Amino acid sequence: MDRKSQDILPALRPDYQKTRRQRGDDRPVDRIRAHYQLERRLAEHLLQSSRQERAAVYSAVYAELFTALADHPQHTTDRTGHGEQISIELDILRSFLTPRTRFLELGCGDARLSYAAAGMVQSATGLDVTDALIDFAQAPSNFHFVRTIGTNIDLASDAVDVAYSNQLMEHLHPEDAQAQLAEIVRVLRPGGLYWCRTPNRVTGPHDVSRYFDYTATGFHLREYDFRSMQRLFTQTGFRRVRFYTTVRGVKTRFPYSLAATIETLVARFPWLANLNKISHLLDLNVLGYK
Numbered sequence: 001m002d003r004k005s006q007d008i009l010p011a012l013r014p015d016y017q018k019t020r021r022q023r024g025d026d027r028p029v030d031r032i033r034a035h036y037q038l039e040r041r042l043a044e045h046l047l048q049s050s051r052q053e054r055a056a057v058y059s060a061v062y063a064e065l066f067t068a069l070a071d072h073p074q075h076t077t078d079r080t081g082h083g084e085q086i087s088i089e090l091d092i093l094r095s096f097l098t099p100r101t102r103f104l105e106l107g108c109g110d111a112r113l114s115y116a117a118a119g120m121v122q123s124a125t126g127l128d129v130t131d132a133l134i135d136f137a138q139a140p141s142n143f144h145f146v147r148t149i150g151t152n153i154d155l156a157s158d159a160v161d162v163a164y165s166n167q168l169m170e171h172l173h174p175e176d177a178q179a180q181l182a183e184i185v186r187v188l189r190p191g192g193l194y195w196c197r198t199p200n201r202v203t204g205p206h207d208v209s210r211y212f213d214y215t216a217t218g219f220h221l222r223e224y225d226f227r228s229m230q231r232l233f234t235q236t237g238f239r240r241v242r243f244y245t246t247v248r249g250v251k252t253r254f255p256y257s258l259a260a261t262i263e264t265l266v267a268r269f270p271w272l273a274n275l276n277k278i279s280h281l282l283d284l285n286v287l288g289y290k
Contacts, residue, residue: 010036023210031071035158036208038068039218042175043128046173054173055150058129065219066132074133086113089166090120091249092285096162096193097121104187106153106180107168109133111145118143125160127153129221151180158189169198170206170220177222189289194238200282201225202266203273226259229286235282238288245281254285 013019025032042061059089066072090113092272097103101121105114107241108126110133118124118140127146128135134145151172163184172180184194199206201223205216216223226231226243233241243254263282266272273279 003089008172009033010212012211013213018111019210025073027071027219032208032211035069036218039065039208043217043219043221049173051150051175054176055140058150059147063132066130082112086116088163088249089248090116090128092119092246093117093164093195100210101157101161104153104155104163104289106163106165107171108145108182110135110142111139111143112243113164113166114143115140119180120161125155151176151183153183154182155187157186160187161189161192163188163192165192165195166197168201169196170216170223174222178232178236181232181238184239185290190290191290194288194290196229196284196286196288198284198286199223200263200284202263203279203282216249218274224284226256226263226284229284230256233286233288238290240289242287242289244285244287246285247280251285254281 012029020026020032026033034266042065046054046057046061066074097117097120099120099122103114103117103121103124104127105111105117105125106112106127108128111126111128114124114126115138122142122145125146126143127148129148131145131147136145140147141173149156169177186193199220201216202225204210205213205218205220207216207218207220209215209217209220230241232242243256243259244251244252246252255273259282262278266278266282273282
């Protein structure tokens with residue numbers, strides 16, 4: 001984004017007020033604009049960087065975002081609601097976790113999910129490009145943090161039983177998504193599994209650009225759909241790929257053919273995406289087995 005385009009205030013979508021209410025976003029419009037302009041500038045920097053440069057750029061842009069925006073939702077999220085969300089995620093994972101499980105959370109953010117899972121597993125590892133949101137004073141003894149450089153995961157092969165990510169895949173440069181999936185396959189033991197949660201592009205955008213644009217232009221560098229996730233997981237080496245839908249932590253198989261059909265209907269009739277049940281149904285919950 002050049003200086004001239006930065007000087008022009010981005011226009012809000014006609015439905016931005018409805019979106020704010022749905023998201024519970026009570027920030028003033030000028031702060032939402034500031035967030036959008038910063039995130040879009042940093043996202044373009046990431047998209048234009050080479051594979052070699054991105055190893056450093058990932059950490060730099062996220063550190064700048066969280067430092068520059070004291071009112072970023074990651075800083076201001078209600079802890080009660082956040083705690084409820086962690087409980088829901090634990091319910092999703094619970095059937096996969098045992099006292100012998102080596103658990104890896106990719107894109108761990110504040111690591112509160114990893115902290116909560118630590119009491120149920122042998123070890124819990126949080127992976128992210130920055131530790132800016134983590135309160136290490138509260139860390140369980142069997143938790144450790146690994147800073148990722150680009151798409152590399154600094155763990156031994158076959159060192160993980162269960163890997164999990166929530167809202168990570170969409171933040172990766174499109175060229176890096178398959179590379180990171182390959183790294184996840186490498187660190188998983190044979191028979192290990194990866195549960196990936198990511199928003200569906202058909203019901204998006206799901207980043208701050210939702211207030212301004214009709215496709216993601218912020219830190220969601222690419223949003224995916226059922227077909228692209230099926231293809232990526234299969235090409236990367238997962239021997240089995242399953243899709244699920246979840247309701248308050250209860251997971252139910254979502255046959256790929258049905259999911260793809262509903263997705264096609266929503267793409268053809270975009271107003272369907274405004275129905276909360278449809279939007280939630282199409283959230284991507286992908287389970288890949290090594």
